[in-house]
């Protein structure tokens with residue numbers, strides 16, 4: 001299945017019913033999700049891997065990955081209502097691999113056995129994290145993007161993450177400190193609904209930045 005076909009399939013995903021502003025609940029658009037999943041697939045980061053979608057929300061990224069032959073896909077969100085929505089979206093998208101949905105806090109480790117745990121280092125399947133984390137723009141959720149990256153650095157071999165515009169320096173410095181290399185970076189349009197107060201200029205679309213990071 002090509003990128004366009006994946007985008008059409010993901011366009012059946014239903015948006016948050018009642019988005020919670022403090023959790024920065026806005027969906028990843030189907031075209032961006034298809035692009036990110038396709039890129040990960042081309043880099044052999046999905047087929048046969050464990051894929052973890054942190055802050056899965058509607059399930060968009062997990063569901064995209066689940067169409068590309070992963071060994072296992074897990075979608076995690078702290079909001080049980082979002083997870084219910086993601087389950088419903090799984091019925092719509094009907095991916096070839098079923099997704100394990102978990103209600104949990106991505107910023108409270110351990111999410112699973114850490115890479116640095118010698119007992120799991122050899123036996124654990126390779127882990128790819130996909131995420132569109134909260135930008136950490138809300139008072140109740142400040143620096144959430146950093147906390148999501150910290151969790152990612154602990155468990156992932158490779159990650160793909162969507163960040164607020166202007167994040168390149170922060171992400172590169174963070175990756176360097178945590179033993180990661182930013183291998184790809186590109187801009188993408190991210191539509192946001194007006195209820196998010198950090199849209200002070202009332203823009204409906206921001207230039208998000210997407211990064212692929214290899215973690216050691």
Ligand SMILES: C[S@@+](CC[C@H](N)C(=O)[O-])C[C@H]1O[C@@H](n2cnc3c(N)ncnc32)[C@H](O)[C@@H]1O
Pocket residue numbers: 023024025026027028029054055056057058059060061076077078079082104105106107131132133134141144
């Ligand atoms: C920008 S939305 C991304 C949604 C999702 N990727 C999608 O396309 O629908 C951020 C998501 O992170 C979730 N979230 C916020 N803080 C979280 C935390 N500490 N742990 C887990 N999920 C969290 C929110 O509930 C929301 O679903």
